[in-house]
Amino acid sequence: MNSFEHAPANWAVKAQTISFDVRPWINGRQIEASTTEHFATFNPANGSRIADLPACGAAEIDSAVSAARAAFEQGTWANLSPRARARILMNFADAIERNADELALLDTLEMGMPISASAPDMRAAADAVRVAAEAADKLIDQVIPNDPSTLLLNLREPVGVVGAITPWNFPAYIGITKIAPALAVGNSVVLKPSEVASLSCLQLGxxxxxxxxxDGVLNIVPGLxxxxxxxxxSHMDVDLLTFTGSTATGKRLIELSGQSNMKRLILECGGKSPQIVFADMEYLDAVAEAVVGSITFNSGQVCVAGSRLLVERSIHDALVERVVTLASQIEAGNPLDETTSFGPLASREQHDRVRRYFAAGQDQGAVAVLPGGPAEGNEACYWLPTVFTDVRSDMRIAQEEIFGPVLSVFAFDDEIEAIKIANSTTYGLAANVWTRDLGRSLRLARAVKAGSVTIAGSPGATALDATAGAFEPHGQSGLGIEGGLDGMRAMTRLKSVSFSG
Structure with missing residues (x-):
């Protein structure tokens, strides 16, 4: 039985005793990297050094891709029946759940997510594997109507080798959301986790x-x-690349795909998601709680964080007052304390980024009604919740993804203006609309340019189960489909087969 199977009474004690292997996982085993270069990971809560990992490069990636290709061509995984793959994936989900506390602790140590959030996150990762396993035999092929003498089929086949590059904000969970659907349809995978937080992903192998x-079906390679x-x-033998991260990196990956083998891409990039609140909402306290929760969960380091609050003018002041009151009560704490709900930003680099955006907001005339700012000592990376009002759409804090607990507030007079503000960025990842008007809900759902739109007419109605529903980003938030059966189809290749009598 794993020592982390039951939640530890003292996470700090476990943090002192946890062990991990930083070597790449290739072809069913951990190997020594050929590189002599290393990079370090740090605990953002106190600045302490956690580990030195090998800065793997082309040699290790080539070994991993070769192992993935060999496994795919041999058919040890791809040629299993969907139900056989599903049974093994269910075992994988159980293994993740048994080791959930260890994986959660690694994420907390490396990127600062409070253990109160990272532990449930690991159980959600196990459930994401189960969702993919249960759907493995649901991608039904088609018989196409044709001449009676000919049988025409559309068949779905795995693409082959899937490369995955994942971010640091939900290290193991997002890694799993790439791995699980790719494996469920029969692909082999090479995963490159973020250099900021790699340790939990390395355990997945x-x-x-x-x-x-x-062996060879799942490979995990750390590196820059x-x-x-x-x-x-750039690898010529990778058939599809799936990525979650910044828009700048996404654009670079498009270039590298074109310069190599034109591999297919699924990119989930930046976001500047609006939360649009109309005056017919009667539950302003509940709305304020949801708004604050959206921008402070994981310290605002969430791609779909509701970083822009659009409020109908007649309730603007009342809602802003509630938001500021709630956000000002949030206290930063030790991520290893189960009572902590707000931890540090993931790195000193991210802390500096938020600080620069805070200064930009002030310089461009926004009013910091809740200044927030740094907390704790110089070695820590905490930034308290910040709320700006009098924000214009031409300001940097309104246009660019900050990836921190910084909320920009706009007032609007009517539905047309709300839609204009909501669509005034280059992004289109997610949106929340708060209204009790069904007609307006339908109009906004269609008019707002976002991959997912959540309509909330009552408290507690903003939850989104990304594993069950599929979405496709708009604009510079990315391209390709993720989630649900359509997200799994995106990791297959469509083939037409005809039989002539």
Whole structure:
């Protein structure tokens, strides 16, 4: 039984005793990297050094892709029946759940997510694997109506080798949301986790092997974006690349795909998601709680964070007052304390980024009604919730993804103006609309340019289960489909087969 199977009474004690292996996982085992270069990861809560990982590059990526290709061509995984793959993936999900506390602790140590959030996140990762497993035999092929003498079929086949590059804000969870659908449809995978937080993803290889996933089907290679990431994106034998991260990196991956083998891409990039609140909402306290929760969960380091609050003018002051009151009560705490709900930003680099945007907001005339700002000592990366009002759409804090607990507030007079403000950025990832008017809900759902739109007419109605529903970003938030059956189809290739009598 894993020592982390039951939630530890003292996470700080467990943090002192946890062990991990930083070597790349290739072809069913951890190997010594050929590189002598390393990079360090740090605990953003106190600045302490956690580990030195090998800065893998083209050599390790090539070994991983070769192992993935060999496994795919041998058919040890791809040629299993969907139900056989599903049974093994269920074992994988169980293994993740048994080791959820260890994985959660690694994410907390490396990127600062409070253990109160990272522990449930690991159980959600296990559920994401189960969702993919349950859908493995649901991608039904088609018989196309044709001449009676001919049988015409559309068949779905795995693309082959899937490369995945994942971010640091939900390290293991987003890694799983790439791995699970790719494996469920029969692909092999090479995963390059973020250099900021790689340790939990590196553990997934051992869990996959123990669950029965054959050697070479899942490979995990740590490294820098300029090294391992670029090598994976440029590799001539990778058939599809799936990525979650910044828009700037997404654009670079498009270039590398075109310069190499024109590999298919699924990109979930930046967001500047609006939360649009109309005056017919009677539950302003509940709305304020949801608004604050959206911009402060994981310290605002969420791609779909509702970083722009659009409020109908007649209730603007009342809602802003509630938002500021709630946000000002949030206290930063030790991420290893189960009572902590607000932790540090993931790195000193991210802390500096938020600080620069705060200064830009002030310089361009926005009013910091809740200044927030740094907290704790110089070595920590905490930034308290910040609320700006009098924000214009031409300001940097209104246009650019900050990825921190910074909320920009706009007032609008009517539905047309609300839509104009909502669509005034280059992004289109997600949106929340708060109204009790059904007609307006339908109009906004169609008019707002976003991959997912959540309509909330009552408290507690903003939850989104990304594993069940599919979405496709708009604008510079990315391209390709993720989630649900359509997200799994995106990791297959469509083939037409005809039989003539």
């Amino acid at each position: 051992k869990l996959a092997a123990a669950a029965g996933i054959p 974006g300029s090294g391992a990431g670029a090598a994976l994106a």
